[in-house]
Amino acid sequence: MSSQSGPQTTLFDVQPDADTAGGLETRYDATFVARLALREKQVQQSYRPIIQIHKWFARRPGSVFRSLMHAEFDGRPLASSYTSAHDLAGIVADPFMGGGTTVYEATRLGLSVVGCDVNPMSFWTVRQAVAPLDLEAFEREAAQVIQDVRNELGDYYRTRCTECAELADVKYFHLVKHCDCPSCGKQVDLHPGLRLAESVRHPREVYHCPRCNTLKEVTASKTPHCPQCDYDLAQRPTVRSVTTCQHCGNKFRFAEHLGKPPRHRLFGIEYHCTHCYENIRGRQFKTPDADDLALIDRAAEQLRATRDQLLIPEDAIPAGDETSRLHRWGYHKWNELFSDRQLLGLGTLMKRISEVPSDEVRYALATVFSDFLRYQNLLCRYDTYALKCQDIFAVHGFPVALLACENSLLGIPKVGSGSFVHFVAKYLKAKQYAKHPYEIVYDGKRKVIHPIAGESIETPLVESEPEGRPQEVWLSNGPSQKLMLRAESLDGVFTDPPYYDNVQYAELMDFCYVWLRKFMAARAEFSQETTRTDDELTGNATLLRGLQEFTSGLSEVFCRMSSALKPGAPLVFTYHHNDPKAYVPLIVAILDAGLTCTTVLVAPGEMSASLHIAGTKSSILDSVFVCRNPSYASGVSGADISTLVNADVAAMQAVPYEPTSGDIACLTAGHVAAATIRHLRVTWVAGDPLEQRFTTATKAVAAIRDELERTTA
DNA sequence: TGATCTAATAGTAGCATGTC
DNA sequence: GACATGCTACTATTAGATCA
Incomplete structure (x- = not known):
C-alpha cells in the first residue's frame, strides 16, 4: 500500500479512499453481501445455528463479517469464492465480541482470534460455541x-x-x-x-368465562358469549x-x-x-x-x-x-x-x-x-x-x-416449545454446526445446505494472545480497555461496538447469570455477583454513565486496538444510528487512535424497529467503517457525500432492496462521520481535554451537515 | 386544552421443519 | 403440496406525560 494523504482543502474533498492494491475497500461487494445478509436475517437461526448456543441480543448477520474478512484477506473475488473452503493465516480481534459473530466467522476462515467482552454471559456463550464438545457424551x-x-x-x-x-x-x-x-x-x-386462544391454529376460539370460572370454546365471533351463562366474553x-x-x-x-x-x-x-x-x-x-x-x-x-x-x-x-x-x-x-x-x-x-x-x-x-x-x-x-x-x-x-x-x-420432544428437551436439541444442533459449518445456497427457490469442508468453529482455546499458527482462540472476559495485546500483532480488528443508548445487556443477562454462576463456583468469570460493571460502555442512567464515559471508553479501546494492529491493517466496525450526534464518540475514538476512515461501506444489520433507533423511520442498513493508519491509506475518490450515498442506494436497489428514508439518513450520517474524520485528522490533538475534543467533533459534524444541506437543497 | 411524544402492553408476522 | 406447529422477531394501540 502506498502512503499519501494530506489536509483537506474543502469540507467536501472527501478523500482518501484506500489504495486499490487490495483490501476490503475495493473487494467488498455490497450488493452480493446484502443479498446474503437479508436472507440470513429472515430466520437467522436457520442460516447460522451457532447462535442458538445461548440468547444474545442484536446479532449481526454472520455473512457480513465473513464477507468483510474474506474481502480483506482473500485475494479471490467475493462472489465466486464465498462458499469455498478457506484456510487463512493471521490474527484478528473483536474487542466487543457480544454474541461472537466475528469469532465464529474468523475461526471458520482459519484465522486465530482474540475475543473480548466485559459481560461474562458474552464470554461464556462464545466459549461454549468454540470449545470442543463430545456430542455423544x-x-x-x-x-x-x-x-x-x-x-x-x-x-x-x-x-x-x-x-x-x-x-x-x-x-x-x-x-x-x-x-x-x-x-x-x-x-x-x-x-x-378473556381470550386465551384465537382460531388460527385451533378450530375455535378459547375464552375464560369469569362467571362460570371455566374455559369455553366458541366459534370465532365479534360478539362472543359464554355458551353456558351468556356472559359477554369480549369484555x-x-x-x-x-x-x-x-x-x-x-x-x-x-x-x-x-x-x-x-x-x-x-x-x-x-x-x-x-x-x-x-x-x-x-x-x-x-x-x-x-x-x-x-x-x-x-x-x-x-x-x-x-x-x-x-x-x-x-x-x-x-x-x-x-x-x-x-x-x-x-x-x-x-x-x-x-x-x-x-x-x-x-x-x-x-x-x-x-x-x-x-x-x-x-x-x-x-x-x-x-x-x-x-x-x-x-x-x-x-x-x-x-x-x-x-x-x-x-x-x-x-x-x-x-x-x-x-x-x-x-x-x-417435538411438541410445545421452551422446555428442557427442546433446548437440548437446539444446543446439539448448534454444536453440530460448530463442528461442520455450512452456508445455504439457492438452487432457484430451493434452499440447499452447502457444507464447507475443512471449516470449523470449534478451535483450541488458549489463555493468551495466539501467534496465528497453529490456529487458536483467546477469549477474554473483561474490559477491552485493559486487554493486553502485543504491538503490531493483529491482522485486523472486526467489531460491532455498543451504541450509547443500546439495550441494557447486563441488566437483562443478570436474569440468567445469577443461575448460571451457581454451577461455576470454580471459574473466575463468575466471581462477580452481577454482570453489571462500571467498565461497560453503554449509557445507563442508574449507574450515572453518560456520553462522556462512553466516548472516553470507546477511545481507550480503539487506541489499544490501533497500537496492536500491524502497519496498515484495518480496524473495521459496523454502526448505525439516525441521530448524527451519535457518531461523535466514534469520530473522537478513531481520531484519538491515530486512524483515518478509508471508506464507509453498506451492509444490512439488525432488523428494523430496534429499541436503540431513535424516532421516526427505522433503518436496517449499517455503515461499515474501515479505518487504517493514514500512512497506509491513499487515493482520492473526489466523490462528495451525496454521490457516496447514491452509490450505496444503487447497490441496495440492485439486491433488490429499496432503502427507506431512515436507511438513507443513517448512510448519510455514516459518510458525514467519515468526512469529519478526514477533515479533522491533521489538526487533531488527542491530548486535548475530552470535552474540547467532543466539542470540536460535534461542531465539525454540524458544519459538514450544514454544507451538505445547502448543496443538496 | 389539544397536539405530540413516550412508555407500556397486547398482539401479529414470517419463515422454518416434519409428516402425511 | 397441504397442514400442523415450532422459533424468533416485529408492529399496533393507547394511556399517560409533556409541551406549546
Whole structure:
C-alpha cells in the first residue's frame, strides 16, 4: 500500500479512499453481501445455528463479517469464492465480541482470534460455541438427566385428559395475577381480556368465562358469549391500571392491592394426550380440576421441604434502567420471578446437572439450562395466535404482564416449545454446526445446505494472545480497555461496538447469570455477583454513565486496538444510528487512535424497529467503517457525500432492496462521520481535554451537515 | 386544552421443519 | 403440496406525560 494523504482543502474533498492494491475497500461487494445478509436475517437461526448456543441480543448477520474478512484477506473475488473452503493465516480481534459473530466467522476462515467482552454471559456463550464438545457424551448425559428428573418430578406436569381420562403431559399452565377487591374483599382476577386462544391454529376460539370460572370454546365471533351463562366474553375486565371486580362491579386501581410480589392463580391448561391427539383437531385445553390445583400446593410443600438442598439463587434484583420496572411490581429477588413449581423443577434440574462428572458436558448442560430459563418464569406470556409460550426477552426489557404462561419443565420432544428437551436439541444442533459449518445456497427457490469442508468453529482455546499458527482462540472476559495485546500483532480488528443508548445487556443477562454462576463456583468469570460493571460502555442512567464515559471508553479501546494492529491493517466496525450526534464518540475514538476512515461501506444489520433507533423511520442498513493508519491509506475518490450515498442506494436497489428514508439518513450520517474524520485528522490533538475534543467533533459534524444541506437543497 | 411524544402492553408476522 | 406447529422477531394501540 502506498502512503499519501494530506489536509483537506474543502469540507467536501472527501478523500482518501484506500489504495486499490487490495483490501476490503475495493473487494467488498455490497450488493452480493446484502443479498446474503437479508436472507440470513429472515430466520437467522436457520442460516447460522451457532447462535442458538445461548440468547444474545442484536446479532449481526454472520455473512457480513465473513464477507468483510474474506474481502480483506482473500485475494479471490467475493462472489465466486464465498462458499469455498478457506484456510487463512493471521490474527484478528473483536474487542466487543457480544454474541461472537466475528469469532465464529474468523475461526471458520482459519484465522486465530482474540475475543473480548466485559459481560461474562458474552464470554461464556462464545466459549461454549468454540470449545470442543463430545456430542455423544453430551446426548447420553442429557438423556440421563432428563430421565432422572422426570422420574422425580414428572407427576407435577401431568393432567387428566378430558377426552379419555388418562394422564396426559401438560404443555402450558395459564396463570392470572389477582388481588383482593377493596369493596367486597373477594379475590379479583386481573384478566386484561378473556381470550386465551384465537382460531388460527385451533378450530375455535378459547375464552375464560369469569362467571362460570371455566374455559369455553366458541366459534370465532365479534360478539362472543359464554355458551353456558351468556356472559359477554369480549369484555376487558382490566384496562391499564384499572380493574373491574367480577363479583361486585367495583372499579379500582389494582396496583396498591397487589401482593408483593404479585400472586397468581391457575385458570387454564394446555396439554397433550398421546391417546387422543390423533383424533383431535387443534390443541387440547382444559379448566384445571381439583387434582391440578392440588399439585400446586404439593409442589410448594416439596419446595419448602427441600429448598435448602437445591441451588436456587437468592440474589436481589439490583436497581437499574430496566430492572426498576420489576421493583415497581414488587419483585425484589430474581427467584420471585418463578412459581414454586418452577423453583422446585429448576432447582432439582440444576442439582442433577451439577452432578455430571465431565466438565465440558456439565458446562454444556448448564448453558442449556441458563438459556431455557427464558421460557421458565412468570414473565413469560402465551402467544394467543401461535398458541405457544413467548420468552422473557421477546422484547428487550422486563415487561410484566397480567397473564403468565408456566411452561412444562422437561417437555415432550417435538411438541410445545421452551422446555428442557427442546433446548437440548437446539444446543446439539448448534454444536453440530460448530463442528461442520455450512452456508445455504439457492438452487432457484430451493434452499440447499452447502457444507464447507475443512471449516470449523470449534478451535483450541488458549489463555493468551495466539501467534496465528497453529490456529487458536483467546477469549477474554473483561474490559477491552485493559486487554493486553502485543504491538503490531493483529491482522485486523472486526467489531460491532455498543451504541450509547443500546439495550441494557447486563441488566437483562443478570436474569440468567445469577443461575448460571451457581454451577461455576470454580471459574473466575463468575466471581462477580452481577454482570453489571462500571467498565461497560453503554449509557445507563442508574449507574450515572453518560456520553462522556462512553466516548472516553470507546477511545481507550480503539487506541489499544490501533497500537496492536500491524502497519496498515484495518480496524473495521459496523454502526448505525439516525441521530448524527451519535457518531461523535466514534469520530473522537478513531481520531484519538491515530486512524483515518478509508471508506464507509453498506451492509444490512439488525432488523428494523430496534429499541436503540431513535424516532421516526427505522433503518436496517449499517455503515461499515474501515479505518487504517493514514500512512497506509491513499487515493482520492473526489466523490462528495451525496454521490457516496447514491452509490450505496444503487447497490441496495440492485439486491433488490429499496432503502427507506431512515436507511438513507443513517448512510448519510455514516459518510458525514467519515468526512469529519478526514477533515479533522491533521489538526487533531488527542491530548486535548475530552470535552474540547467532543466539542470540536460535534461542531465539525454540524458544519459538514450544514454544507451538505445547502448543496443538496 | 389539544397536539405530540413516550412508555407500556397486547398482539401479529414470517419463515422454518416434519409428516402425511 | 397441504397442514400442523415450532422459533424468533416485529408492529399496533393507547394511556399517560409533556409541551406549546
